[in-house]
Amino acid sequence: xxxxxxxxxxxxxxxxxxxxxxxxxxxxxxxxxxxxxxxxxxxxxxxxxxxxxxxxxxxxxxxxxxxxxxxxxxxxxxxxxxxxxxxxxxxxxxxxxxxxxxxxxxxxxxxxxxxxxxxxxxxxxxxxxxxxxxxxxxxxxxxxxxxxxxxxxxxxxxxxxxxxxxxxxxxxxxxxxxxxxxxxxxxxxxxxxxxxxxxxxxxxxxxxxxxxxxxxxxxxxxxxxxxxxxxxxxxxxxxxxxxxxxxxxxxxxxxxxxxxxxxxxxxxxxxxxxxxxxxxxxxxxxxxxxxxxxxxxxxxxxxxxxxxxxxxxxxxxxxxxxxxxxxxxxxxxxxxxxxxxxxxxxxxxxxxxxxxxxxxxxxxxxxxxxxxxxxxxxxxxxxxxxxxxxxxxxxxxxxxxxxxxxxxxxxxxxxxxxxxxxxxxxxxxxxxxxxxxxxxxxxxxxxxxxxxxxxxxxxxxxxxxxxxxxxxxxxxxxxxxxxxxxxxxxxxxxxxxxxxxxxxxxxxxxxxxxxxxxxxxxxxxxxxxxxxxxxxxxxxxxxxxxxxxxxxxxxxxxxxxxx
Amino acid sequence: xxxxxxxxxxxxxxxxxxxxxxxxxxxxxxxxxxxxxxxxxxxxxxxxxxxxxxxxxxxxxxxxxxxxxxxxxxxxxxxxxxxxxxxxxxxxxxxxxxxxxxxxxxxxxxxxxxxxxxxxxxxxxxxxxxxxxxxxxxxxxxxxxxxxxxxxxxxxxxxxxxxxxxxxxxxxxxxxxxxxxxxxxxxxxxxxxxxxxxxxxxxxxxxxxxxxxxxxxxxxxxxxxxxxxxxxxxxxxxxxxxxxxxxxxxxxxxxxxxxxxxxxxxxxxxxxxxxxxxxxx
Numbered sequence: 001x002x003x004x005x006x007x008x009x010x011x012x013x014x015x016x017x018x019x020x021x022x023x024x025x026x027x028x029x030x031x032x033x034x035x036x037x038x039x040x041x042x043x044x045x046x047x048x049x050x051x052x053x054x055x056x057x058x059x060x061x062x063x064x065x066x067x068x069x070x071x072x073x074x075x076x077x078x079x080x081x082x083x084x085x086x087x088x089x090x091x092x093x094x095x096x097x098x099x100x101x102x103x104x105x106x107x108x109x110x111x112x113x114x115x116x117x118x119x120x121x122x123x124x125x126x127x128x129x130x131x132x133x134x135x136x137x138x139x140x141x142x143x144x145x146x147x148x149x150x151x152x153x154x155x156x157x158x159x160x161x162x163x164x165x166x167x168x169x170x171x172x173x174x175x176x177x178x179x180x181x182x183x184x185x186x187x188x189x190x191x192x193x194x195x196x197x198x199x200x201x202x203x204x205x206x207x208x209x210x211x212x213x214x215x216x217x218x219x220x221x222x223x224x225x226x227x228x229x230x231x232x233x234x235x236x237x238x239x240x241x242x243x244x245x246x247x248x249x250x251x252x253x254x255x256x257x258x259x260x261x262x263x264x265x266x267x268x269x270x271x272x273x274x275x276x277x278x279x280x281x282x283x284x285x286x287x288x289x290x291x292x293x294x295x296x297x298x299x300x301x302x303x304x305x306x307x308x309x310x311x312x313x314x315x316x317x318x319x320x321x322x323x324x325x326x327x328x329x330x331x332x333x334x335x336x337x338x339x340x341x342x343x344x345x346x347x348x349x350x351x352x353x354x355x356x357x358x359x360x361x362x363x364x365x366x367x368x369x370x371x372x373x374x375x376x377x378x379x380x381x382x383x384x385x386x387x388x389x390x391x392x393x394x395x396x397x398x399x400x401x402x403x404x405x406x407x408x409x410x411x412x413x414x415x416x417x418x419x420x421x422x423x424x425x426x427x428x429x430x431x432x433x434x435x436x437x438x439x440x441x442x443x444x445x446x447x448x449x450x451x452x453x454x455x456x457x458x459x460x461x462x463x464x465x466x467x468x469x470x471x472x473x474x475x476x477x478x479x480x481x482x483x484x485x486x487x488x489x490x491x492x493x494x495x496x497x498x499x500x501x502x503x504x505x506x507x508x509x510x511x512x513x514x515x516x517x518x519x520x521x522x523x524x525x526x527x528x529x530x531x532x533x534x535x536x537x538x539x540x541x542x543x544x545x546x547x548x549x550x551x552x553x554x555x556x557x558x559x560x561x562x563x
Numbered sequence: 564x565x566x567x568x569x570x571x572x573x574x575x576x577x578x579x580x581x582x583x584x585x586x587x588x589x590x591x592x593x594x595x596x597x598x599x600x601x602x603x604x605x606x607x608x609x610x611x612x613x614x615x616x617x618x619x620x621x622x623x624x625x626x627x628x629x630x631x632x633x634x635x636x637x638x639x640x641x642x643x644x645x646x647x648x649x650x651x652x653x654x655x656x657x658x659x660x661x662x663x664x665x666x667x668x669x670x671x672x673x674x675x676x677x678x679x680x681x682x683x684x685x686x687x688x689x690x691x692x693x694x695x696x697x698x699x700x701x702x703x704x705x706x707x708x709x710x711x712x713x714x715x716x717x718x719x720x721x722x723x724x725x726x727x728x729x730x731x732x733x734x735x736x737x738x739x740x741x742x743x744x745x746x747x748x749x750x751x752x753x754x755x756x757x758x759x760x761x762x763x764x765x766x767x768x769x770x771x772x773x774x775x776x777x778x779x780x781x782x783x784x785x786x787x788x789x790x791x792x793x794x795x796x797x798x799x800x801x802x803x804x805x806x807x808x809x810x811x812x813x814x815x816x817x818x819x820x821x822x823x824x825x826x827x828x829x830x831x832x833x834x835x836x837x838x839x840x841x842x843x844x
Binding site (some may be wrong): 064091092167168169174209215216217218219220221222224225226249250252253254255256257294295298299315355376377378379380381382389431433434446458 | 584616671697702718764768
């Protein structure tokens with residue numbers, strides 16, 4: 001059936017080109033393609049045996065996006081193929097087809113989308129549908145979306161649909177149906193007398209409800225679960241303040257062990273910004289806020305709501321080795337980020353100035369107390385627990401202090417230095433029972449030598465020192481780039497100092513090198529890259545949502561293009 | 564403009580008041596099936612492991628379902644993959660079986676991650692396994708189905724010689740096309756060992772004396788069973804008898820051992836009927 005839709009889509013586009021020169025002039029097609037392939041090989045030293053590969057010597061993830069625009073009309077589709085999925089992606093993704101197709105009409109007054117779409121209300125606490133290719137995550141809605149703008153500064157949104165669940169077609173009672181409304185008013189636009197005000201005010205409110213039939217013989221389950229949120233954004237001069245509060249009624253599910261407590265979440269942010277200085281303070285409290293369109297599933301699927309992370313997203317391999325995964329069942333945290341540029345010409349700033357970024361974040365569990373004298377905390381089929389809104393548990397999930405210096409040394413040299421001190425509760429965040437929390441020091445230097453206007457050499461050296469999990473790591477990388485087309489890189493991660501570390505009941509892992517060699521070629525909007533070598537086991541997180549990456553060895557190829 | 568806003572607010576409120584179900588206690592239902600012989604029983608295969616932190620909670624879900632439906636639900640704990648690896652001195656038990664590993668590989672359990680369950684080997688879009696939160700609903704969806712096959716399962720166990728005789732008699736209650744197989748397994752209950760856990764209502768993070776329930780110990784007639792009919796199927800009233808003789812493993816406690824037998828469709832492995840009998844009364 002989908003192939004038929006696609007055929008109709010192509011024919012419609014073709015007909016515009018054949019019969020309507022005028023239409024053709026006004027129309028536009030955009031698109032992007034990506035193919036990621038991996039060829040696996042046995043590598044006994046890092047535990048990759050023939051039985052691990054299990055005959056699947058090649059993995060391939062690929063997609064193609066096409067968007068057609070004609071005036072107010074837009075249509076688009078995405079083809080995806082996971083044949084078979086690259087190692088670390090969910091095997092349920094195996095398959096290919098067109099999971100995303102839509103048609104939309106957009107005017108100043110109204111936008112209507114029929115088919116598949118993404119949407120977010122506020123910060124996403126009660127609704128965020130999005131796609132993240134690197135995680136293999138996609139909770140796109142399939143249904144109808146309407147955005148109505150009746151007056152300047154006022155936006156009303158309504159959505160109605162079901163969510164994508166890998167390749168499983170939505171059928172009656174197969175999973176929930178999601179309905180939502182959102183209203184946002186930019187008072188400075190709506191109220192004429194405020195248009196010139198220094199105080200900028202945006203307020204919003206949203207409500208989302210899911211319907212899923214109660215076919216469970218064990219519990220009396222709510223078939224309609226509602227969630228509500230209100231938000232305000234205030235801006236005054238160099239200050240900005242944002243807060244959002246969300247409430248969800250009883251939503252017993254596999255994620256919360258089928259307890260009937262209401263859920264709450266609050267996210268606040270205060271920021272100050274001026275030339276050379278930026279300060280951001282963020283606070284968050286989440287309590288029983290997993291919100292999925294199928295109460296029976298767990299894992300990263302069918303999420304209606306989204307809990308944003310308030311931790312720095314690290315980009316270097318060792319600082320990103322233990323990334324924080326948000327805990328929708330409960331967490332309480334804060335982050336403070338200060339960016340300061342020491343002016344050029346000063347003693348510390350030197351000729352070009354020096355950038356300093358200091359970041360601290362910590363996330364704890366929330367405190368939970370028994371709902372009554374006879375019921376243990378989290379007992380299924382009960383209220384679960386009571387939690388005081390302002391009380392923090394002593395249980396620390398995650399702490400990250402990092403400081404970064406960004407220094408241009410001369411016209412041809414620049415460097416980034418970073419130190420990070422991390423605490424990571426691997427038992428909670430990665431489910432590794434009986435593992436001690438990781439306490440790690442990480443330091444790195446990233447130096448770039450611009451040899452000419454076309455050629456540059458970038459060198460990274462990183463070290464991680466820890467007594468826990470797999471012990472110490474060091475990483476080095478040299479990358480030579482001939483802009484704008486070529487790059488060549490060699491890198492190695494070396495896991496050492498772990499001979500004396502007992503990993504519970506695991507075998508002791510021996511020091512290992514995880515070396516890679518890569519090169520890439522870019523021409524216009526097309527990029528082709530090859531990497532050969534080993535991939536260390538780890539975790540990738542984007543926006544607090546994480547995917548386990550198993551160790552692998554072999555050749556990977558990536559081809560991307562946009563038009 | 565004002566009228567529009569007022570209307571919007573009213574519509575907004577009405578739609579949400581009508582779409583929230585606040586549930587009042589008691590939250591837990593009671594009463595299960597009738598135990599009627601002529602309805603289809605349900606086999607819940609719980610793929611588990613002693614190193615799997617989420618598995619005790621899953622085992623509790625399976626237990627709750629069996630509590631609700633009684634003997635209409637047959638449980639089998641199948642220890643497989645990385646999470647079932649033994650590791651002295653803590654993990655002394657090796658509860659893996661050749662059949663369990665083969666089924667795990669066939670159904671993609673370890674690739675998807677434990678715990679996972681399979682209900683009567685029914686599949687959706689080629690995927691057999693379900694997360695524990697889906698087990699009860701999936702069980703309820705089929706437990707009142709009419710049975711197409713009746714199994715008469717008898718055992719005769721000699722405590723002195725430890726010889727076990729098993730008789731499986733399968734009666735077709737209606738005419739069925741296609742090939743069918745019969746699978747016979749041995750299950751041992753209440754094995755005590757260490758178990759990782761993350762459900763505080765069940766116990767600490769490391770439970771030293773965890774009781775593993777309904778553990779698959781092996782199959783009697785091969786990993787995928789043996790043929791009951793060929794592709795032509797069987798007409799209503801057809802009875803196919805199978806008998807087996809074996810000696811019970813000396814390490815197994817006979818008072819905890821039961822025989823589980825089922826008939827499945829050869830083409831898609833879906834179970835049509837399952838029975839369990841303890842070898843000692």
